[in-house]
Structure formats: structure tokens, C-alpha cells
Amino acid sequence: MLIKTKKNYQLSENEVTAEPVYHDRRQVLKKMGYLGAGTLLAQSASANPLDFFSNKPDKVFAQRALSFQPAGESSQIWTPEAKVTTHNNFYEFGTNKSDPVENAQGFNVNPWQLSISGEVDKPYTLGYDDLFTRFDLEERIYRLRCVEAWSMVIPWIGFSLAEVIKKAAPNSRAKYVAFETLYDPKQMPGQASRRLGGGVQYPYVEGLRIDEAMNPLTLLSVGLYGKTLPAQNGAPIRLVVPWKYGFKSIKSIVSIKLVEKKPPTSWNILAANEYGFYANVNPEVDHPRWSQASERRITSGGLFARNRIATLPFNGYGEDVADMYKNMDLKVNY
Amino acid sequence: MVANKTTLKSVFLENRVLLLKITIHLMSLLPLVALYLLAFDDQLGADPVKEVIHFTGMGGFNLLLLSLLIMPLAKKYRQAYLLQVRRLLGLYSFTYAVCHLLSFLAFEVQFDLTLFFNEIIDRPYITVGVGAFIILLSLAFTSLNSLKRSMGKSWQKLHNWVYLAVLLIALHYFWSVKSGLFDPGMYAVITVFLLSLRREKFKRWFKK
């Protein structure tokens, strides 16, 4: 007799980790305190068998609470804040996932300048305080799918990129949007050393087609878990494009420029055959290094967490975005 | 006092192989136990699975390189006793490799065998890793003294495959990283250096 059982990756999100704690917003908020559990885990995370002698300074990047329109109830299990803030690909602060939380605590983001320029009639610049006051802040629970086949669910706070762009009144030549991360090798050790920075050309640059940029899902985030962004997550402002692999969601942005031609993008420059311009989450197109058919959802739980789930086209956001690509061969435009 | 000192020293010298072996046991086993305890308890960063695969991979590679360093060291400094810990290092390298493979199977692909075999076929870096693993497996299996005796000359022949294994592991590491080739590059240099110390041996093979 054949007994049919569900494969691990066929489990729905709710079944993956039975940790009701992460369902209950109020409890999460209560637990969060001001600095959150992030610093706690950051310390235990470095309790690595190789780290007997490391003695890191206790400097902590300051975060403050934000007021924002909370997201509606969602059934998704959030990735614990402590994990969201200690598992980062932010090569400007080192290539290991735990490097940014260790190396970015002294990152100075105030003053900040974000310029919106290029093919627009009204270019303008946002200062540090403007980032939190010029646009209405809202919370959005998004899945983040990394090209390395892991994923998280994160409560971001921010505003639509579309609002920011509209304010600058783009002209008809604005076909693409080019983004740039801060270039400051003094503050960002990965930019100062090829070894630490993983051989990426800095500053990090990314780009979107104008329709992708104007899609209501595309978020400029200034916070997560109720507070301003930690340095390691791309403070003070970063992009979040939930239907694309994480590397498109550029961090610590200083420039948003509307342009006529498709702009260069960092990972595509490094390895064009592995990372395309579009980088839409697509279970049918494997990366040479990782199968993209399934992913490990990082929630709570140690080694035994059964967290492998199927990857959805466009990371499950197809309803809102698939139309933009309907005449394109996504196997070629990966 | 002087007499006392010499006895201490001689006790140490008589037992140096034992002491060395105890050190190797502790240095190999304790981190491994700590690693899994922390990982099961979710105390190893956000993604304990990656951490475990990384640590066991690096540990296995380091131990294999160490085992390959023994012969040149023993020759250069005429310390033949060192050769007695070579097998132990090799076996621990294999132990780490077993943990590495099982962790990949159990925690990364989570017993999805289709995915497991597809990964072996589709990812050159994993294909190469499996090749290295099969070599280490056969070396570990034939490391018993009784087998060694009964195998005679073919034992040495089989164990020469360790040179291919270490090259495959260096390649496996090199191909597995996403960017930043400095660390795997350093390891490749060390690997090639250790092999170059054996060039006379390799030359002899090719002359035949």
C-alpha cells in the first residue's frame, strides 16, 4: 500500500514552524523593548566554537521607535527580529552573514543625503529627518527570498518608491531607475579592502525598469520591527522589491536617478551569467550554484526545524507583478 | 632538582605520541560537540544549518591538510614519531566530512532525495565534493592495521589517492563560494605547496 505524505516543501507557511509567539504582534512588541532581542542574539551568535578569543566592543547602533500605519493581520510566521538583524548580506561590512552586525555598529547615518535626480523636472534631496517625515510611514509584511535559497518574513516600515519618484516629476525619457549605495570606505571596511568586500565593485549599484519602480509593491524602507533600520539592514533607507531576489534590494541608498538606458547592476557586473538584471524569483530557472525550486524559510528553531518549502514564481507576488513580464522570456531575462 | 627535571622531560618524551593524540582528540571532538549542541539549540546565528555545513567543511579540510603536513615535517626535523598521529588526523578529517555530508542531507535538503541527487549532478562543486568524500571513505575504511597488512602494496597505491582528494576539496571550496576568492585562494596555495613537497614522488610515478 502506498501511503502519501506531504513533502517538507509542500507544507504551507503556517505549518512550517509552530511558534505561536511570532503570530502575536502585541507579544512581539512587548518582547522587543527598545533595542530588541537583536543584541542578545548577536552576542550568542558569536558564541561560535572558533570565537574563544574575540572580544568585540559593545557599541550598538542606535535605533528609535517609529510611528506608522500597522499592517493588517497576516498568517505568516515572521522571522524573529534577532535573526533578521544578524543574518545579513551587506558586503560593505564583510561577506559573512554575521559580519555586518559586528562591523556596522559604528555606522554614522545622520546627516544623510538622498538625491532624486536624472530625467526629472523637479530633482530634490532628502535629508536624514526627511526620510521619516516627508512620506506617510506604513508597515508591510513581505517575504524576502535570497538567491542563496533561504528566505525570511519581515515586517518592514516605509513608503512606496512610486511616491518618491512622482514627487520629482519624471519626464518621458525616464525608462529606468538607477540606485547607488553610499561610498565611504572609511566607514565601510568592505569598500576599503577587496578581501573583506568580496571582490564587488563599489559603490554597489542596482536598477529597476520604470514600471517595476512604480509598482505599488516596491518599497523604500526606513525601518523594521517597529523601529528605524539597524545599520546592518541598510540604514537609514533601503529598497525592498519582494518579488525579486534579495540582492536587488539595495541598502543605504544615497542616489535614485531616473535614466533612459538600462543601468549597470553590481552582481551582474561581477558574474553576468549568474545574476541577471531582472532577478525575479523563479523556481524554474536555477542559479548555477543553487536550485531555486525550493528554499529554507528562516524562522525560529535550530537544526531540526523542518523549514524547506516550495519557492513560488515571483515569490508569491505574481498577481501583482506578473503582467509586467507577460511578453518576456524569463528564462533568458533571468 | 636536576634529576627531577630530566625525569619529567623523559616522561614527556616517552609519552609524547600519547599526549599528541589526546590533544588531537580534544581539539577535534570538543568543537564538534559544541557545534551541534549550539546548533540544535538555535544558538548559532540565524541559520544554524549553514553554520554547521561551513564549520564541518572547513574543519575536515584543515585536518586533512594537517595530516599531509606530517610527513614533510617528520622528514625535515627527523621526528619519525610524528608519523604515528597521521592516521588519527586522517580519520578525524573523515569524521568531519561525514558530519558535513550528513548535515547537508538532513538539514539542508532535509531528506528530499530527489533534490539531493539533483544537487550532486547539477552543481559541479558538489559533484567534486562527493568525489573527495568517496576517496576519504575508502581510505578510512582501509585504515585498519589488519587490512593494511593484508593489502600489501596495493594499500599504498590506494592511499596515494589522498592527493587527488585534497585537490578536489580545494576545488570544491573554490567553486562553492559566491564571490571573494581570497580565502579559497589561500587554501589552494597551501594545498599546492603541500603537494609540491612531494614532487620527487610524483616524478617517479611518471617516469615509470
Ligand code: HEM
Ligand atoms: C560528500 C559530499 C559533499 C557535499 C554534498 C558537500 C556539500 C557542501 C555544501 C552544500 C557546501 C556549502 C556551500 C555554500 O556555502 O552554500 C560545502 C562547502 C564546503 N565543503 Fe563540502 N561537501 C561535500 C564534501 C566535502 C568534503 C569531503 C570536504 C572536506 C573534508 C568538504 C569541505 C568543504 C569546505 C571546506 C567548504 C567551504 C565551507 C564554506 O565556505 O562554507 N566538503 N560543501
